[in-house]
Amino acid sequence: MATTAKPLLPDAGLDTGELAAWRGLLRVHAAMVHALDAELEAAHGLPLSHYEVLMSLGEAPDGRMRMCDLAERVLLSRSGLTRLADRLERDGLICRARCSDDARGSFACLTDAGHDTLAQARQTHLEGVRRHFLEHLGQQELACLSAAWERVLPGAAR
Amino acid sequence: MATTAKPLLPDAGLDTGELAAWRGLLRVHAAMVHALDAELEAAHGLPLSHYEVLMSLGEAPDGRMRMCDLAERVLLSRSGLTRLADRLERDGLICRARCSDDARGSFACLTDAGHDTLAQARQTHLEGVRRHFLEHLGQQELACLSAAWERVLPGAAR
DNA sequence: AGCACGTGATTGCGTACGCAACGATCATCG
């Protein structure tokens, strides 16, 4: 392995701008998730993870998704989603349905109560995302972020 | 701009650009943490959370920090850091030291083994951050991200 | 000095998560 062939620091440390961009991502993520979760919990007794499932189902056709796809959508492992779905089902917010064209699979479906809860929590959540995040960014920064994610994700998500 | 000139939806839903910026943050964070953790674990048997503690101590004067400050630095609750420090101490990577000017507090200090492990893992980690993240961003995007974090954090972090 | 109050670190407890293993079901190919 070629040692530092560049006039970089001996250990290729990050410069100030790189550090700010990288650590900022971690801090902003942590702050956002913490704030949004606390607000949802306070207003509706609904953890952010629960909300994200309801939200995903609400955007899906017929308010239902395969467990597999749902897990990927909410950034959880399949086992993690199984347990999360158990809790949501116990709370009456979703129900499971067998999949007709693939007997292995099952759907998670929004119940009426799930729809109602989602409709209420949605306001709180969107307002929080605006107030904590979008509010502080201009059109240009928004576009810049989207572009950055699009460049980073294909390489990182693999 | 290219955004829909439509007035806000009745529920103030996010437009495409806002959605991309916000959800991208979640996805990129998840992908980065997962990738960096897996690489560190594979190369050095060191979880990312452990590394972040060693890294923070390595950057601190005398390789030591108050538990309180360290917790904030690595984005953990105080109890979470207590347990994490327990594991690192068991592994011989850090040690605790009493604080002379405040008998309540204690320091976490890098041991020699901790220094060595940090020196090795640092290469893997920095290389990962570059390859998965910084590599894909230009000077302008880097600056844009830093600026965005600076605007978001003061409002969101509290 | 003495007492109330705030802060640093730890601990008990409950919860959420990932990995690996499993059974059930598809899909492919001889």
Add this chain to the structure above:
DNA sequence: CGATGATCGTTGCGTACGCAATCACGTGCT
């Protein structure tokens, strides 16, 4: 067809984390 390998959802198990309570200690006020 029947065997082999992949995929879907679930479960056992271990681990990591946060909250609240606790103890030890500092800080400020009278």
